[in-house]
Amino acid sequence: MKKIAVLLLAVWQLHAEEIYATFDVKAEKSASLAFSSSGIVGEMKVDIGSEVKKDALLAALQNDDIKAMVEVSKVALKYAESDYERQKKVKQHINVSLFESYAYKYDHAKVQLKYQEALLDKTYLRAPFDGIITAKHSEVGDVVSGQMITKVYDIQSIKERKLILKFDQKYHEKVKVGDRFTYKVDGDDTLYTGTIYKIYPTIESSTRKMLAEVKAEGFPVGLFGDGYITVK
Structure with missing residues (x-):
């Protein structure tokens, strides 16, 4: 053999x-990272040489206004849901179009909250994979544009x-x-x-x-x- x-x-x-x-x-793996939204850089969490895990927060834009809109949307949803549930109990006694208006307001409030949360999420920059930061292109206070693709970090495996x-x-x-x-x-x-x-x-x-x-x-x-x- x-x-x-x-x-x-x-x-x-x-x-x-x-x-x-x-x-x-x-x-x-390698990537140049940028915000998909425009704004002013509020936080830079890591520096060149930092090892990061996937989904780790790397940077954030100033977003107090969007956070406030998320809270407003939560309150609007709370009351829209309450009105809808109350009207649902007496649905057989009220006009169909009136009931549907409450249903519309409730659905609209849910969609509005999701929209505001999506806008808030775009103000955060997270790691797409486990890696090490190899370059830093922005600092706190810099204005970045989602349309012009302003690079913030470079990352590689x-x-x-x-x-x-x-x-x-x-x-x-x-x-x-x-x-x-x-x-x-x-x-x-x-x-x-x-x-x-x-x-x-x-x-x-x-x-x-x-x-x-x-x-x-x-x-x-x-x-x-x-x-x-x-x-x-």
């Missing part, structure tokens, strides 16, 4: 081909990385998802291995290179290196 395994390995190596590729290290491989387009039919990539990072003699999990469907027109991705972990974003893709 051992002899057969060795023979199969030798045959596979005989038919394998190594294709040279360079790569850049990117974060697996903490450890998860991806290698963006570039290799000659003439190999576009040979390189497949699942192929092994053996590589070194610039300035490090350690030999690493990974597996191609994504191949881009287009070719870079300026360089005539194909792109592919390999998952990695722990490398600083911005590093580069090279290696060889082993294809059958």
Whole structure:
């Protein structure tokens, strides 16, 4: 059995081909964060280098006026509901159109509260995923615009990385998802291995290179290196 395994390995190596590729290290997840609403920045909760969990509060606009409108809407809903329930008890004794007017006011009050709560929620900026803050673009007191997309923070995944491989387009039919990539990072003699999990469907027109991705972990974003893709 051992002899057969060795023979199969030798045959596979005989038919394998190594294709040279360079790569850049990117974060697996990255995003530029901005408010979807306009206003004045009231709070900045984190700074560059802060590690945050998904949905953690990062910043907030001045929103006392919207908070007040939420409370007003809650009061309006409370009384609209009370009127509706009272009229529902005597529904058979009153005009249908009159009862429907109370039902309308009740439904309208519910919708108005949801609308004001949605406006309030837009004044808060939260983390879209677990990550680390890599840049800060605003300060307390800055005016931001939801229409102009004013960036507040940049965030990227903490450890998860991806290698963006570039290799000659003439190999576009040979390189497949699942192929092994053996590589070194610039300035490090350690030999690493990974597996191609994504191949881009287009070719870079300026360089005539194909792109592919390999998952990695722990490398600083911005590093580069090279290696060889082993294809059958």
